[in-house]
Amino acid sequence: MSLCARCRLSCLRQNLRPRQTxxxxxxxxxxxxxxxxxxxxxxxxxxxxxxxxxxxxxAPEVITPSQLHHLLRLSALxxxxxxxxxxxxxxxxxxxxxxxxxVQRVDTKGVEPLRAIRDETEAxxxxxxxxxxxxxxxxxxxxxxxxxxxxxxxxxxxxxxAENWDALATASRKAGKYFVVESGKKAEAGEP
Amino acid sequence: MTxxxxxxxxxxxxxxxxxxxxxxxxxxxRRSQSTFNHFVASTKLQPSSTPPVQKPDAKPFRLAVKDNIxxxxxxxxxxxxxxxxxxxxxxxxxVRQLRARGASVVGKTNMDxxxxxxxxxxxxxxxxxxxLAPAGEDxxxxxxxxxxxxxxxxxxxxxxxxxxxxxSVRLPAAxxxxxxxxxxxxxxxxFGVVPYANSLDTVGLFARDVESIRQLVFDTRLYEEHDxxxxxxxxxxxxxxxxxxxxxxxxxxxxxxxxxPVEYNIDELDPAIRDTWTATASALESQGARIVPVSLPSxxxxxxxxxxxxxxxxxxxxxxxxxxxxxxRGAEGDAAGETLYSEARGAxxxxxxKRRILLxxxxxxxxxxxxxxxxxxxxxxxxQQDFDRVFKLDNPxxxxxQFDLSxxxxxxxxxxxxxxxQVDFLLSPTAPTYPPKLSDIxxxxxxxxYMNDVLTVPASxxxxxxxxxxxxxxxxxxxxxxxxxxxxxxxxxxxLALADKVVKLMAA
Numbered sequence: 001m002s003l004c005a006r007c008r009l010s011c012l013r014q015n016l017r018p019r020q021t022x023x024x025x026x027x028x029x030x031x032x033x034x035x036x037x038x039x040x041x042x043x044x045x046x047x048x049x050x051x052x053x054x055x056x057x058x059a060p061e062v063i064t065p066s067q068l069h070h071l072l073r074l075s076a077l078x079x080x081x082x083x084x085x086x087x088x089x090x091x092x093x094x095x096x097x098x099x100x101x102x103v104q105r106v107d108t109k110g111v112e113p114l115r116a117i118r119d120e121t122e123a124x125x126x127x128x129x130x131x132x133x134x135x136x137x138x139x140x141x142x143x144x145x146x147x148x149x150x151x152x153x154x155x156x157x158x159x160x161x162a163e164n165w166d167a168l169a170t171a172s173r174k175a176g177k178y179f180v181v182e183s184g185k186k187a188e189a190g191e192p
Numbered sequence: 193m194t195x196x197x198x199x200x201x202x203x204x205x206x207x208x209x210x211x212x213x214x215x216x217x218x219x220x221x222r223r224s225q226s227t228f229n230h231f232v233a234s235t236k237l238q239p240s241s242t243p244p245v246q247k248p249d250a251k252p253f254r255l256a257v258k259d260n261i262x263x264x265x266x267x268x269x270x271x272x273x274x275x276x277x278x279x280x281x282x283x284x285x286x287v288r289q290l291r292a293r294g295a296s297v298v299g300k301t302n303m304d305x306x307x308x309x310x311x312x313x314x315x316x317x318x319x320x321x322x323x324l325a326p327a328g329e330d331x332x333x334x335x336x337x338x339x340x341x342x343x344x345x346x347x348x349x350x351x352x353x354x355x356x357x358x359x360s361v362r363l364p365a366a367x368x369x370x371x372x373x374x375x376x377x378x379x380x381x382x383f384g385v386v387p388y389a390n391s392l393d394t395v396g397l398f399a400r401d402v403e404s405i406r407q408l409v410f411d412t413r414l415y416e417e418h419d420x421x422x423x424x425x426x427x428x429x430x431x432x433x434x435x436x437x438x439x440x441x442x443x444x445x446x447x448x449x450x451x452x453p454v455e456y457n458i459d460e461l462d463p464a465i466r467d468t469w470t471a472t473a474s475a476l477e478s479q480g481a482r483i484v485p486v487s488l489p490s491x492x493x494x495x496x497x498x499x500x501x502x503x504x505x506x507x508x509x510x511x512x513x514x515x516x517x518x519x520x521r522g523a524e525g526d527a528a529g530e531t532l533y534s535e536a537r538g539a540x541x542x543x544x545x546k547r548r549i550l551l552x553x554x555x556x557x558x559x560x561x562x563x564x565x566x567x568x569x570x571x572x573x574x575x576q577q578d579f580d581r582v583f584k585l586d587n588p589x590x591x592x593x594q595f596d597l598s599x600x601x602x603x604x605x606x607x608x609x610x611x612x613x614q615v616d617f618l619l620s621p622t623a624p625t626y627p628p629k630l631s632d633i634x635x636x637x638x639x640x641x642y643m644n645d646v647l648t649v650p651a652s653x654x655x656x657x658x659x660x661x662x663x664x665x666x667x668x669x670x671x672x673x674x675x676x677x678x679x680x681x682x683x684x685x686x687x688l689a690l691a692d693k694v695v696k697l698m699a700a
Contacts, residue, residue, distance in 0.1 A: 037473030047459035078538035113569030117655035170518035
C-alpha cells in the first residue's frame with residue numbers, strides 16, 4: 001500500500017500531540033521482562049571515535065603561525081617560546097577544531113540558536129516588561145522645569161550595599177585609592 | 193607513572209613558586225595533604241560577616257564545598273595558580289542557604305582547574321585519587337568535582353557541593369559510587385560560584401543516598417528560593433509556574449514510561465556497564481514500568497557543540513584574571529610579555545585551561561563565529577527539541593509546542609498513528625567506562641578526554657535535571673556503575689524519587 005507524499009504529510013500533520021498513550025500501552029509489554037531492554041541495547045548505534053580527527057577524511061582547518069600569535073594576543077596568553085612549542089600548539093588547536101567541526105555537518109537552516117535557558121513563556125515576558133506602573137513612583141517625583149515646563153528627574157543618592165565593600169582589599173599592589181597596573185616594560189619601569 | 197604524575201605536580205609548583213613566591217605576599221601555598229588528595233589545604237579565614245540565621249528546622253550536617261564556590265571561612269582558589277589564596281569578600285548564596293539549614297563547612301575540595309576536566313587531574317594541588325581503587329593503584333575519581341565526591345564517599349562530609357557544567361557532578365559520583373545530582377538550570381543560585389560557562393553552569397549536590405538530597409532541596413524548600421544576585425536564578429513566579437506544570441509526586445511504577453535513548457548505546461560503552469544498564473531497565477520493567485527505546489538524534493553532535501560553547505564562554509569569563517584586583521600577578525611587571533598581563537596568565541593558568549581559552553577565542557573570532565559558535569548554539573536548540581519531543585511533559589519554559597511529524601527523522605519509530613512514544617524519564621549510564629587509571633589519563637590527548645562526557649553533556653545543554661546513582665549487579669566488580677536518570681525541566685522532585693527507587697530496587 002502506498003500513499004502519495006502529500007496525503008501522507010497531511011495525514012501526519014493531523015496527528016499531533018497532545019494525545020493519549022494508554023490505549024496502546026499493552027502492545028509492547030507482552031514480551032518477557034528481561035528481553036525488552038536486552039533487545040534495545042543488543043547493538044551499539046554509533047561510535048564516539050567517529051568524531052575523532054584521525055577518523056575524519058576532511059581536510060583539517062589550517063591555522064598559520066601568525067593566526068596562532070593573533071589568537072594568543074587576543075587571549076592575553078604568552079607566545080610560544082620555541083618553534084617546537086608553536087608546532088604543538090597549532091597541532092592541538094587543529095585537532096580540537098577538526099573534532100568540533102562535526103557540528104557543521106548538521107543542516108540547521110531555520111533553527112533559532114539557543115543562547116540561554118530561561119523562561120520564555122508569554123507570562124514571563126509580561127512579568128519582565130517594565131510598564132508605566134513600575135515607573136509611577138519615579139515619575140511622581142519629577143519636577144517641571146523652565147518655560148516649557150519640561151519634566152526633569154529629581155536627583156537622589158541611592159544607598160546600595162553593593163558598594164559598601166573595600167574593593168582594594170584583595171589587590172596585591174595599590175596606590176592610595178587606585179589599583180596599580182605596571183604597564184611599562186621592565187627595563188624602563190624600574191621598581192617603585 | 194604515578195611517581196611521574198606526582199613529580200610533575202611538584203615541578204609545576206616549584207617553578208611557579210620560584211617565579212611568584214614573592215608576589216603572593218599573603219600566605220604560602222601548601223599541598224593538600226591526604227591519601228586521596230580530595231581536600232585543599234588552606235588556612236581558615238576570619239569571616240567578615242555574621243553567620244546566617246539558622247532556620248527553625250535546621251539539622252546539623254557536615255558540608256564539603258568545591259573550591260570554585262566562595263566561602264567566608266576558607267580561601268577560594270579554583271585549583272588554579274592565578275587566584276593564589278584568594279579570600280572572597282562574600283560568600284556564595286548556596287553556602288549561606290545551606291548554613292542556614294544547619295551546614296557546617298568542613299573544607300574546600302580539590303577539582304579540575306576552573307572546572308575544566310573530567311578526572312580532577314588538572315589541578316595545581318595534584319590529582320584526586322579514587323578511594324574505591326585497589327590499594328596501590330591510582331585511579332581517577334572523575335571530575336571536575338572529584339574532591340567533593342571523594343569527601344562524601346569517605347564520610348568526611350554528609351553533603352558536598354559541586355558544579356556541573358557538562359557532567360562534573362554526575363561523572364565523579366559515578367566513579368566513586370555515590371549519588372550526584374545536577375538540578376534544573378536556574379534552580380539553585382550561582383551567586384558566588386566562579387563562572388566557567390554561564391549558559392551551562394549549575395550547582396550540584398553529592399550525598400551517599402538520594403533521600404538526603406531530596407530532603408535538603410525539597411523538604412527545606414531550597415528549590416523555591418530566588419536569588420536577586422544571580423540573574424539566571426528563576427523568578428519566584430516562574431518557579432511557581434514550573435511547579436504547577438509538573439506532577440508533585442511520583443506515581444506507581446506501573447504508570448511510568450521510561451525511555452532508553454538508543455544513541456547513548458555507543459561502541460565505546462564497557463560491556464559490563466551495558467549489562468548493568470540492561471539489568472536496571474529490566475528490573476524497572478519487572479516492577480511494572482514500561483521500557484521503550486527512544487531516539488535523540490542530535491546526541492551525536494552534542495559533544496562537539498559542548499566543546500565549542502563551553503570554551504567560548506570560558507575564554508570570555510577567564511579574561512578577568514590579570515592579577516590587578518585580586519590573585520597573583522607576574523613578578524616582572526604586568527607588561528613583561530607580548531601582551532599586557534600575558535606572563536602572569538601564562539604562569540598562573542594550567543595547560544588545559546590555556547588550551548580551552550585558545551579554542552574559545554578562535555570560535556568567537558569573526559571568521560569562525562558563524563561556523564562554530566552560532567552553529568553550536570543551533571545544535572543546542574535541536575538537542576533541546578529532541579528532549580522536548582520524547583518527554584510526555586511539556587517544557588515549562590516555553591509555550592506548549594506541537595511537533596510536526598514531518599520534521600522528525602524518517603526512521604523514528606512510531607508508537608501508533610499519532611506519533612512516537614513519549615516518556616516520563618530517560619535511563620542511561622553516566623559514563624561510558626569505569627574509572628581509568630591516572631597513568632592512562634596522562635597518556636591521552638585532551639580530545640580523548642573529552643569523549644568521557646558524551647553521555648552527560650546533552651542534559652547540560654538542554655538545562656535538564658539529571659542524577660547519577662550507583663548500581664552494582666556483579667558484587668565481584670571493583671567499581672559500581674553510575675546509572676543516569678534524566679527528566680523534563682523542573683521535574684526534579686519526581687526524578688529524585690525515581691532515583692531512590694532505582695537504588696533500592698537494585699540493592700535488593
